[in-house]
Amino acid sequence: MSNFHIVLMGFFIGIIGTGAGGAITYLYRKPTNRFLSTILGFAGGIMLSVVTFDLLPHAFEIAGLNVGMLGLIAGVLIVVFFEDILPEKGKRNNYLKEGIIMGFAIAIHNFPEGLAVGSGFMSSSSFGLSIALVIALHDIPEGIAMSTPLSIGGVTPFKNMLYAILAGIPTGLGTIAGVYMGEVSPFFIALNLGIAGGAMLYVTCGEMIPESRDLYRGRISVFGMIAGIISGIIITRVL
Template identity: 30%
Template sequence: MYSSSIINNVILAGLFIWFTTSLGAIVAVIFKRFPSSWLYISLAFSGGIMLVASFTSLILPAIDKGSIYIVLLGIILGFVMIYILEKFLPHEEHFLKYKIATAYKDKVRSIVLIVLAIIIHNFPEGMAVGVSIVNDIHKGWATAIAIGIQDIPEGLAVSLPLIFLTNRVFIPIFIGILSGFSEFVFALAGGLIFSYLDFFLPLGMSIAGGAMIYVTVKEVFPQVYSENKEGLVTIGFLIGFLTMLYLDTVLG
């Protein structure tokens, strides 16, 4: 299924989600105070987008292209893959709960660990963009646009706490931009792999879909509903859900 047109679209879509994440990271400099409700609403918005995209752009098209048993296997592999990553990589929340030591060496170590943890969340999003474009360019771009929209507050949410944590600006922004770069890498990897190995495309799509569902259920929902803001969070989720459904319908 390899074609220069598909790969070019994968590259452009990957650059787009990298740009939007980086934009959010840069915007973090403008904010002096960041209400926690904004963070939870934006995360819920992301959860709505990821949940719809995992089905409309990945799992359901994978069923149309391949066996249901392949799709079920892929979803399980997606769950297992993110579960293993979580076990081996520490979460950024652990480091953001307290002030890190004054020693510069400890700060650098903590920041590196935070960057590794962010990869967990960006892996399924980037891969979803790459494999969905290989399957259908229009649906893939709908996924890329929706993920790009939610990447702006996500980039902000990554960089702003680190600005307060480290009392620096450059390093937190760099980490936010780097988190967007990881999405670009996974989008490109997913696009290239399943362009050449197109017979594995249903498996790859269902792996990405399963990984996104796992992240949404395991990471996003527990975080956003941990505060007493159920109404706002649910509205944020609904807006993200409807946004992705609309984009997938119009552009697909």
């Protein structure tokens, strides 16, 4: 497979993966608070699972605990910074802010994923294809986690899918870097994974899960979160 086709593959899996997650908002037809609470809980649970069982362990494995923790702390501080500069005017705006921050975190996370695709194809086509498939499937719940709060905040399904697609573009950029830059510093990759993990962890634990409970006080939001965690485990451990 030529370098050009490898780069196209990187852009394709990023756009299709997160875009598919964003497209789920087309299924929302006058959603009730109960339904939104379930979806938000599910998205929060699946992101919590992906971060704790995939992103952070990979960061620790690549460059050690110290580098991964440095990235995690930096990711939390970045989110805190964005929280301070983004306006807070009502609950709807809070959901928009949550979706924007999650989108930034996903975009940051997608770049090192692209590095993995590019370097994987440099090793062998079969290895690169297997990595690309796993990453594409990983990106779907990330698109859901990004699009759900945006949808609750009033963003239309078309714009939601468009924003999710934009968040997937860094996967292609990372693929270019992985193909043409040769060996990439493990420190850089692990730091980026840690930053993305910290940002997602903060948004998930600090906003998504609590807000899923605020929308509907029944147990359904908890069941949604548990289902999300189980789905995340399956994605990160089985695929």
